[in-house]
Amino acid sequence: MTFVGGYWVLTTQHEIIDTYDMEVELFSIWMKNQGMTKATQQAYLSDTRSFLHMIYPNEIAKLGKIDVMRFLSDRRERGAGDEARNRKLSSLRAFFKALNEMEHIQINPAALIAKSKQEKNRIPTYLEEDQLESFFQSIAGKYQHRNMAILLLMAFAGLRVGEIHRMNIQDLHQDGSIHILGKGRKWRVIPLPESMHQVLIRSLDERIEPKQSKEQGFFISQFGRRLSVRMIQTVADQTFEVLQQKMPALNGLKLSSHKLRHSFATMQIRSGTDIRTLQELLGHSSIETTQIYTHIDNKQMKMAMDKVSSKIPLSISSRN
Structure with a gap:
């Protein structure tokens, strides 16, 4: 109507x-x-x-x-x-x-409309290291090695689903790096740990033969086509379902493929990676986007406060 x-x-x-x-x-x-x-x-x-x-x-x-x-x-x-x-x-x-x-109209009525202010410093959902270990132990099935490579790229290289979908055979280099086409058609180079590099090589060795010989996609579906974004998400979703069965405490969380990227960023920050390097690894155009990962949990805050406790003058307690 x-x-x-x-x-x-x-x-x-x-x-x-x-x-x-x-x-x-x-x-x-x-x-x-x-x-x-x-x-x-x-x-x-x-x-x-x-x-x-x-x-x-x-x-x-x-x-x-x-x-x-x-x-x-x-x-x-x-x-x-x-x-x-x-x-x-x-x-x-x-x-x-x-x-x-395209010279079809003269104005842009949406140009000066302000964006809504979104909640800042919202802590992203992520998996702790022991939860990640259990997550990867949950990978099984006919395409186990392919799926292992896909999920490792999310959780330990910080790749987006779309970036994995676009990956081609030639993007994996002999020096152990992968060249990734990210948002805004910007390329970034990620040096992989040797263990992950070997998983990708094995996945490539077991790569399903594509229906079209010219198909260069790194990950191929059982139907012989480049693995779709939806199927990559499904691989993660199904593994999360198994994990939540093993760890009921996670049932209240909305777990998805992107949470693995959050987990990667959180691990990097906790390991001391500076925010500028993390921005490059994640392929963020703005450092403000990366700053959401600088959250600190209670354990780290307590450790920080303990560092200054020895500097409190002892005479203060005697005045009470």
């Missing part, structure tokens, strides 16, 4: 798609030329189509800041949190920027 001229009118998805077909096509072309990943393109298009559905049948060129804010307010009322709201705003900023650069 769309409110038009004082009346509610029944509209179909096809009508909305036809109305904004040119704008969506221009946006798609722009995103591809920007080198955005397929996952980013799909996410941006999904948010944009939701927006277009809401503003139909208004012309794009006549939209203003209020139209974007009305959409964001509607999403918040439907349950979207600050993070989801900011992602939708980023999608619309990109959408209008694309149309502007």
